[in-house]
Amino acid sequence: MEENRESIEEDELKEEKNLIDDPIDEEYLQVVELPVNTDYTLTEQLDTYLQDSRLENALAAVHIRAETGEEVYSFNGDKSAVPASGQKLLVGAAALDTLGRDFTFYTGVYTVSEQVGNTLEGDLYLKGTGDPTMLPEDYRKLAEEIADLGITTIRGDVIADDTYFDDVRLSLDLSWANQRSVYGAQVSALSVSPDRDFDAGSVIVEVRPGTDVGEEASITVYPDSDYITIINNVETVATGGNSYIDWDREHGNNNMHFHGTMAKNGNIWRKWISVWEPTELVLQLFYDALLDHGITVEGHARLGTTPTGADELVNRISIPLEDIFDPYMKLSNNSIGEILTKTMGKVVHDEGSWDAGLTVVESYLQKAGLNMDGIHLRDGSGMSHLNAIPPEEMTKLLHHVKDEEWFNVFYDSFPIAGITNRLVGGTLRSRMVGTPAEGNVRGKTGSLTSKSSLSGYVTTKDGEELMFSIILNNYFQGNAISIIDNIVVRLADYSREE
Template sequence: MRLPHRHRIALPAAVALATGMLMVAAPGATAPRPAVAAATDPVLTADIDRLLTDPRLVGAMAAVEVVDTGTGEVLYTHNSQQLELPASTMKLITSAAALDTLGTDHRFTTDILADGRRTGAVLQGDLIVRGGGDPSLRAEDLDALAQQVADSGVRLVTGSLAYDASRYDDVPLGSGWAWDDEPYYYSPQISALTIASDTDDDMGTLQVTLTPGAPGKPAAVHVVPADTGVTITGAVTTGSAGSDYSVDVTRRHGTNEIVLSGSLPADNGPDDEWVTVDDPARATANVLAAALRRHGVHVLGRTPVARTTPAGARPVASHDSATLGDLLVPFLKLSNNGIAEHLVKEMGRVKADDGSWAAGLAQIGDFLHSNALDTTPARQADGSGLSRYDLVTADRYTALLSYARHQPWFSTWYEALPIAGNPDRLVGGTLAGRMQGTPAQNNVHAKTGSMSGVDTIAGYVTAPDGRKLAFTVLLNNFAGARPRSVIDQIAVRLAGGPSAPAALRAQVDRVPGAETDAGQHGVQGRMWD
């Protein structure tokens, strides 16, 4: 695997405005909250201050805040108004704004429409699949749509199968996303018509399964979804049992050529890799075209073609996604970047009739400002935290976490957050392997975030006396070993109280995953959570 590498890029204000970033705070935002003069819990202050002297943080930047959400009392603060790269903790802001703006019952609808005259089983015109921004659409959903078309009686389409992704704009990648991340599942192209390769809702990706053969022979290759129109080149060879693993699956820039290389040990078992596709709307239409053929619907014209659905087109079939409340589980538990960006563009589309990052980020700014959550300056360039332009303070996160507890959507949001130490992947999420065997296990509900030189967490912990605390830890600009155990020890201290023995806090260092950077598929990548 390639090592993670990114570089911070200076961004002139004019460029930021042109790309539609949410800069600093919304116009007329509240002034930053005055710095807390003294900590209200001196024992806690001494404990966390000691943890922040970890030698891995020498030269790094750390921002920490702990707040009692019941009283609003700040129990600990350290650089809480210092701007830091948030990584995927940015998803807290995006998800809260989406719940408030769209509602927990919001769904994404994919339609198939007929543009032309229908005579018996013949449609004299085009069949159009219109994307509704569904980030969870899968091949089986397209197959069900094709079945609906066949059940409607259409057997022959004299025109083409067209695809319409105009609900969102045609900007596929976010500002500040690294070009060399494009092949990886966590950096998918964003489109109103896209297809997910798995139940994790990794839209705009392919799952490539490699099964070793006899030593010296190529590994067998199976791709899901099939029929997207990509080309597979290269091969992965099968090495002897116990040999080195050196598989690489990537996509050639600007193409849909998936390139395989490396070697897989004969005793490895099937190996799953994920890679993004170029132009996911067209790839999705290709999958639908194959499904239509299987269901006996023949399209005579050139397929597929991009076009906007005309006003007079008639509905033939439709598919609704799960509710936003349900989609929060893969979104937050597994830190799904694509869902975050779909929600940004969906907010823009629903509220401003503009499915763009600029319009969606403006809606997030309105949400923060109208609820007095823009307590400090910040900058938001995307919904996921993948951008290196994002900057947030610990103070802003604790303000959001405190506010959320009193909202009607809170329980849905709270349960969708990763839960420390819970081994169930769709419960523990990115915290499944962390803080096991400590007072934080099944206690801490929090969103994690990490990139090269960045490790963060923000969420809730119940103190031994029953108080619900909001806490944020943002660690930036470390160049050596990842100081993840510092984050976990802070959470354990909050969960266990001052009587938690030092040996128990030190146990965090031995928890699986405390120093590894595993993505949602358990594969080391370049952006992690």
């Protein structure tokens, strides 16, 4: 079934994350090609595309820039428009410049107590710095390493410390409708990802049909924890019957409700669902891992702050930022965008907040020569409908970063049109297939309700690389993505000699 929600984002393009609900809509993805007629100039043809009836009451803003930086085409290029996940270009560039391609996140286990024989005579602290790559097995590994120190008893509490960031979990404009989904996950300095896409702050729920008709379906959660409560009202029906799932997570807790039917011998239904207060899930996972490794905890599991001067017992260092950029950009990972924003705020201003982080992004954009008068930053992922940037400023950024030492990391992380490998083609892997744009166009997609964008690089028939930014806002008559794709395909087929 198709769930009722405010925004789609690019999550609908992770097909293995959506087996029954949120199917890939082929009409949504395919280019509806308009004829290329070289009797018309590039400007005339792009103007024609932008007269599409679907844009009659919408804002279409387009800007194209040459390798030299000169303007090739502009249609409302100076008008501020909502880029959706195109926002990740701004945050990503600022993060590479501010943190550096080799930046790593750090998770440590600390104590201020002595180990006497096999007993730690006090509290144990788990402190995070926002690492989105921490998997359940990483917390189990930390517990194993504590056991390897010879500790069999903790005569104190196990304490989770997420104070590296502030305690504001959700960005200002994130609606309730989106807060339950993976693309609206809460941001914490201590989190866990259920997969190597690094969807921090979420769990994977799988529903399988029961053995017999009339039985409850089987529902499992990964990572498994008592912190999640499943309310199962999914019934197994006969083979060939209707399979559908309605689901929800209660606001303010982790009670997850599932209703519907699953056909016997039917496909697995799988969903990534955000967790309320991910720090407490991490605490539960780490505490349980200590017990599983034979460690007795005499105290409680609770939240707190690591004392200054505490001794480090074990740690885990993440992969470098440059290796995190592929899931961030190609898969349009919202959690990573928000974590990078707060991390920049902490590193530069010693404040792990959205306000501090977005101030750092603004500083970088100013340094890059962008006119900030028409730019409005509200979050790190692009979920806010109040983010705004004129396309001519986006292409200015795309031109500027080509001289940055980290440009290859940035450029290589863009989704590539028509390449089916999800870690290469990313959110463009099903678009512009069989056109001159296939394997050519590198672009960052953006998608919110009634808003779409694509910004990036395209090589023309002459071998010239153009920078483009296409942002369509407030269209309500069908889907306008095919208009974007037609423009980009035309650029890929363009020659200065026309």
